[in-house]
Amino acid sequence: MKKLSAEAEKILIDxxxxxxxxxxxxxxxxxxxxxxxxxxxxxxxxxxxxxALSNKMEQIKSNPAVAxxxxxxxxxxxxxxxxxxGKKDNRVIAERLKEVxxxxxxxxxxxxxxxxxxILKVELTSGLxxxxxxxxxx
Numbered sequence: 589m590k591k592l593s594a595e596a597e598k599i600l601i602d603x604x605x606x607x608x609x610x611x612x613x614x615x616x617x618x619x620x621x622x623x624x625x626x627x628x629x630x631x632x633x634x635x636x637x638x639x640a641l642s643n644k645m646e647q648i649k650s651n652p653a654v655a656x657x658x659x660x661x662x663x664x665x666x667x668x669x670x671x672x673x674g675k676k677d678n679r680v681i682a683e684r685l686k687e688v689x690x691x692x693x694x695x696x697x698x699x700x701x702x703x704x705x706x707i708l709k710v711e712l713t714s715g716l717x718x719x720x721x722x723x724x725x726x
Contacts, residue, residue: 592632596717596724603659604629607688612636612710613655614647614667621647627656628688633665633711635681637673637689640704645669654710663715663726670707673700678707 592600604610604627613622623644627634634656638645648654648667655664673682685707686693698705715726 592726593724596726599717599719599724600629600661603661604634607691608658610634610656610658612644613657614644615651615653616647626689626692627710628685630681630684633709635685636708636710637685637693637698638706638708640669640706645706645708648708656710660718661715663712665710665712665715668709668711670709672703673698673705673707674703681707 606628608627608629609624610627611622612625612627613620615621621643625636625638625644627636629635648669652667653664654667655662657663670678670681672678673685712726717724717726
């Protein structure tokens with residue numbers, strides 16, 4: 589992805605630099621699959637807590653090309669399994685996700701003792717952001 593303008597980056601942070609629901613699309617055997625996920629945006633990527641054995645991760649494993657959509661934003665990217673949420677290499681982003689998702693992260697839906705609880709990084713490669721009549725290409 590080309591470097592975002594400071595204005596576009598600020599808009600992305602304002603909209604998605606918090607607990608945000610976005611649509612995440614994957615592909616399997618040429619068919620698209622879309623689901624809503626809680627995500628957090630930071631520095632050209634979205635981060636999602638998910639389960640390694642989920643359909644979305646199986647699809648990403650065989651084809652890492654993904655697409656996302658949020659409020660007046662659509663993008664394509666690469667899905668990257670960062671591995672276990674509690675892994676030492678994930679400490680910084682995991683702590684940030686704990687803060688961002690604090691309202692629901694400990695509601696029993698996630699098992700942080702299970703090494704299949706992972707962080708999915710959606711690294712953006714291109715996209716379109718709209719804001720007050722202005723169009724930003726990513």
